[in-house]
Amino acid sequence: MIPGFDYYKDKWHVNSDDVIKPGLAAIEEALSLVGNPQQTLRVVHLAGTNGKGSTLTFLEAIAKEHGLRVGKFMSPCIVDVHDQIQIDGQPIAEADMDAVFQQMQAAGLSGKLTDFELLTVAAFIHFVNSEVDISLIEAGMGGLLDSTNVVAPIVSIIPSIALEHTKFLGNTIDSIARHKAGIIKQNRPVIIGNLPDEAKCVVYEAAAQKKATIFELGHHFSIYSFDDGECYVNDEQNVQISNLTRSMKGAHQADNMALAITAFLEVAVHVEVSVNKKAIREAVKKAAILGRFEEIMPFVIVDGAHNPASAEKLVETIKCEFPGERITFVMGILADKDVQQILRLLEQVSDEFYFVDFDNPRAMAAQKLLELSNATSKNVLVDYAQFLQVQSNSKQRTIVSGSLYLLTAVRNRLKVWND
Numbered sequence: 305m306i307p308g309f310d311y312y313k314d315k316w317h318v319n320s321d322d323v324i325k326p327g328l329a330a331i332e333e334a335l336s337l338v339g340n341p342q343q344t345l346r347v348v349h350l351a352g353t354n355g356k357g358s359t360l361t362f363l364e365a366i367a368k369e370h371g372l373r374v375g376k377f378m379s380p381c382i383v384d385v386h387d388q389i390q391i392d393g394q395p396i397a398e399a400d401m402d403a404v405f406q407q408m409q410a411a412g413l414s415g416k417l418t419d420f421e422l423l424t425v426a427a428f429i430h431f432v433n434s435e436v437d438i439s440l441i442e443a444g445m446g447g448l449l450d451s452t453n454v455v456a457p458i459v460s461i462i463p464s465i466a467l468e469h470t471k472f473l474g475n476t477i478d479s480i481a482r483h484k485a486g487i488i489k490q491n492r493p494v495i496i497g498n499l500p501d502e503a504k505c506v507v508y509e510a511a512a513q514k515k516a517t518i519f520e521l522g523h524h525f526s527i528y529s530f531d532d533g534e535c536y537v538n539d540e541q542n543v544q545i546s547n548l549t550r551s552m553k554g555a556h557q558a559d560n561m562a563l564a565i566t567a568f569l570e571v572a573v574h575v576e577v578s579v580n581k582k583a584i585r586e587a588v589k590k591a592a593i594l595g596r597f598e599e600i601m602p603f604v605i606v607d608g609a610h611n612p613a614s615a616e617k618l619v620e621t622i623k624c625e626f627p628g629e630r631i632t633f634v635m636g637i638l639a640d641k642d643v644q645q646i647l648r649l650l651e652q653v654s655d656e657f658y659f660v661d662f663d664n665p666r667a668m669a670a671q672k673l674l675e676l677s678n679a680t681s682k683n684v685l686v687d688y689a690q691f692l693q694v695q696s697n698s699k700q701r702t703i704v705s706g707s708l709y710l711l712t713a714v715r716n717r718l719k720v721w722n723d
Contacts, residue, residue, distance in 0.1 A: 305664065306419050307712065308384035313422075316405040318414045320422040326449035326472055331421045335454060337411040338425065341432040345375075345439045346574055347457040348567055351447035351487045353480075354614045355463030355497060355560050357593055358552060360440050362564035363571075365587035367438055368392060370568075370577050375436035377427040377452070379420070379444045380708050382594045383715060389427045391434050404429045420444050421451040437575055446473050448486025459570040460487045460494040460516075463563055465503040466613040471640065481506035493517040495566050497559055519566055527562040534558055536565050543569060545581050550588050553597045554621035561588050595711045597621055600718065601696045608708040612642050615649040618705065622653045632656045632695060632702045634688055636710035639668040646706065647677055658685040662713045689717045 350356045367374045376390045386395035404426045443450040473480045481503035525538040534548040595608045609618040631654040657679045659670040670684045695702040
C-alpha cells in the first residue's frame with residue numbers, strides 16, 4: 305500500500321499488484337520496454353536492515369553541497385508516494401509523475417508489475433528525464449531479489465544486517481545476509497558498517513566471488529569523537545576530516561555519516577569533482593531525515609524504530625539525550641515484526657505506553673499490543689492527535705514509534721489538527 309499511488313494508476317489506466325513478488329524477471333522485461341533508463345544512471349545502491357535512510361540522507365547532503373544534482377529513491381514514504389522519488393530533496397511534482405506514467409502507459413507496462421516494481425521503474429525514468437548527476441537507490445526489501453537490484457552501481461553500501469522480513473528473507477542472519485550481499489556487483493566496491501560476524505563472513509565471501517573491494521567501518525575507515533566534534537579517518541585513501549558536527553542525534557548516526565563520506569569518495573571520482581572538506585562539514589551539519597528522532601512539536605518526537613535493532617538504537621539515543629527523564633511512548637507496530645522484543649527493549653526506558661490502531665492491513669491491533677506489553681501503565685489510545693497536543697503543552701517528553709506507516713498517519717493527522 306503506497307499512499308497516493310492509486311491516483312496515478314487510475315488516472316493513466318496503469319494496473320499493478322499490491323503484493324510482494326521477489327524476483328527480477330518482471331522488472332527487467334518492463335525496463336527493456338522503456339529503454340532501460342537504469343543503465344544510463346550513475347548509482348549508489350543501499351541495502352541493509354537499519355541505517356539505509358540515514359546514510360542516504362548524509363550522502364545526499366554531501367553530494368548537493370558539492371554542486372551535484374541528486375536523485376533519491378527510498379521507501380516507505382513519510383507522507384505519500386511523491387516523497388519516495390526526490391531530486392535535490394524535493395518530492396516529485398504531480399506534473400512530473402504524470403509525464404512518467406504517460407511513458408509507462410505508452411510502453412504497455414499495465415498489469416506487468418507489482419506496485420513497488422512500477423514505482424521503481426518510475427524513479428529510474430524520472431531521474432533520466434531530470435538529468436541527475438547521481439542516483440541514490442534504497443532497496444525496498446532484502447537486496448538480491450529486490451526490484452532495485454537491476455542497477456550497476458558505482459558503489460554499494462550495507463550499513464547493518466539483522467533479522468527482518470523473515471517470511472521472505474529467511475529466519476537466520478546467514479540467509480538475510482545473502483540477500484543483502486546480493487547487491488554487490490562485479491568489480492564494484494562495497495562499503496559495510498558494523499555487521500555481525502556471521503553476516504560479515506557472507507558479505508566477504510560474496511565480495512570475493514565478485515572481485516569487489518570491501519571498505520569496512522572500523523577497519524579501513526573510522527570515526528572518532530572529540531570535544532570539538534567528530535573526526536573521520538580513512539587510511540586506505542589517506543583522508544582525514546575533523547570538526548564534523550551532526551544534527552542527526554544518536555551515536556549510530558556517526559557510523560552512518562562515516563559510511564556516507566566513504567561512499568562520496570568513490571562518487572567523486574566518477575562524477576569528476578574534487579572532495580571539499582568544508583563542504584562535507586556543512587553537509588553533515590545540515591543533513592536531517594524525517595522520522596528519525598525528529599521533534600515534530602515541542603517535547604513530541606517521532607522515530608521509526610520498527611525492529612529490535614532500530615529499537616535498541618532508539619533506547620541508546622534516549623539514554624544519551626534525555627538521561628533520567630520520564631518518557632511516554634505512543635506505539636503502533638506491524639504484526640509481522642518482532643513485536644515482543646521491540647517492546648522489551650523500549651520498556652527499559654519507559655513504563656508508560658499508549659497503543660494505537662493505524663490504517664495498514666499488516667498492523668497489529670492496539671489491544672493485542674497492550675496485552676503483549678509488560679508496562680505497568682498501558683492504555684489503548686483513540687485520539688492520538690489531541691493526546692500529543694496535550695503532552696506537548698504539558699512538556700511531557702513523548703515518543704511516537706513502532707512503524708514508519710504510523711509516523712505517516714501521525715504526520716498527516718497532526719497537519720489536519722494544526723490547520
